[in-house]
Amino acid sequence: MTDWHNIVTEHGPVVWKTVYRLLGDADLARDCYQETFLAAMKMSESAPVENWQAMLRTIGTRKAIDALRARVRARSREHSGVDPEHVVTSHAPGQGSQIVHLELVDAVRDVLARIPDRQAEAFALRHFEQMDNPEIADRLGTTPRNVSVLIHRAVARLQQDLPASVRQNNDFTSGVPR
Incomplete structure (x- = not known):
């Protein structure tokens, strides 16, 4: 039992x-x-x-x-029809960077919700759980090479679908680490 x-x-x-x-x-x-x-x-x-x-x-x-x-x-x-630029500019100046970060996190979550399950899962395990390709491959029952492909495709979708206001200079879309 x-x-x-x-x-x-x-x-x-x-x-x-x-x-x-x-x-x-x-x-x-x-x-x-x-x-x-x-x-x-x-x-x-x-x-x-x-x-x-x-x-x-x-x-x-x-x-x-x-x-x-x-x-x-x-x-x-x-x-x-919500304008992300309005969200950033409508808050006090000292809150801007925190609001941009929150916007990035929400935008990434929105994109993850729209991409195929395996891509979203591989991306989340890499970037949220800090797992490497062999660990992710073991978890998903695939190969480390396939994990690289899944993460690459997820990053490509993020680069394509993230609003321009959050796309620049972030860790998620600046290439696939490891």
């Missing part, structure tokens, strides 16, 4: 960090956190789990990307 109390105690902080980093919203992160453990329970009933942390982080990443997609769809219905 699986000791869920120990699993949640041991791996819960990693799952929380994973989903919160992707979502940046505590309420959405809590929902994804719970959904992650529910999905893990179902998966563990059908097959033994060799690496709980890897499985939980993978499920959490996927749940968070799904939540991002839902949030983007909802936001586009509510706020079509």
Whole structure:
């Protein structure tokens, strides 16, 4: 029988960090956190789990990307036509760089919600979880070379889809590290 109390105690902080980093919203992160453990329970009933942390982080990443997609769809219905330049210029001068950073984070999340799952997941594991290609390949069940391709395609979409106001001089679109 699986000791869920120990699993949640041991791996819960990693799952929380994973989903919160992707979502940046505590309420959405809590929902994804719970959904992650529910999905893990179902998966563990059908097959033994060799690496709980890897499985939980993978499920959490996927749940968070799904939540991002839902949030983007909802936001586009509510706020079509918002000018990002207006957001930056309408705040006090000292807040500008923080607002630009927040705009970048939101824009990256929006693009991740629109790209294919594997690209979004590889990009998130690289840039949000600081994993290298072999670790990501192991997690996704593919090769490090394929991970490079997935990340490259995600970066290309970011370069294409990010607003010009946030595209310049950021770590995400200045090339693929490692």
